[in-house]
Amino acid sequence: MARIFQTALGQPVVYTASGASPVTITGIFNNEFFAQLEEGSPNISSTAPGVAVRSSDVPNLSTADLFEIDGVTYQVADIQPKDPDMTHIVLHEV
């Protein structure tokens, strides 16, 4: 199932594990609108970048790792296992 989704929706992303060389894997990138600091007035208009990848492509994923997607470098902010095959990764721009 993960392979089907990736084939249909994925794009090449460059993954650099901490201390390792960059490798290109396939990920499903999303970057939807996100309103930060909603408790305050006004809030900040932002986006919430994230990428879903096959868990087997990132076996030792850590928050020190980097992704380059569409020319922008991101650092892993949070790791959210979705199911045995897929991992959703919350990203922050570097």
Place this chain on the structure above:
Amino acid sequence: MSHARTTIRALLVSRLTNETPAAGSVFNNRVKPMQASELPAINVMIGDEGVRRIAMGAPARLERRPSALIDIYDEDEGPALEAIAEAVEQRLAPGGWGAAALIDITLVAVSEIYDDGGRKVAGRLRLTFELEYHTAEGSPGTILN
């Protein structure tokens, strides 16, 4: 004639504009969302205000004590916000207000919140000042020194 709240808010904005690391990104009672390109930014608001009559006469004198909320925004995890706060505190320190509308200004609270849900961590540092100014009763635009 503007209400004194409007006058005082504009006075605070003018005190801060181009005088902190937020440079010209100082807003007067902004309610629309901030854009990343505008950060760091400062938003000046006047909050709840206590009012009491302190002298009879024609007109009577009202003592007014609103809070001023100085909100500092940035995509930052602390140091940049605090550097701006330092500059704001220096610019809004008591004394040196001369013939300006304010009789007193006192920092009474500092709070910070952060949100890591966006493309970068964003924070808001709020400085709450208590202000004192006086107006003529029935004429809220007439500031009495």
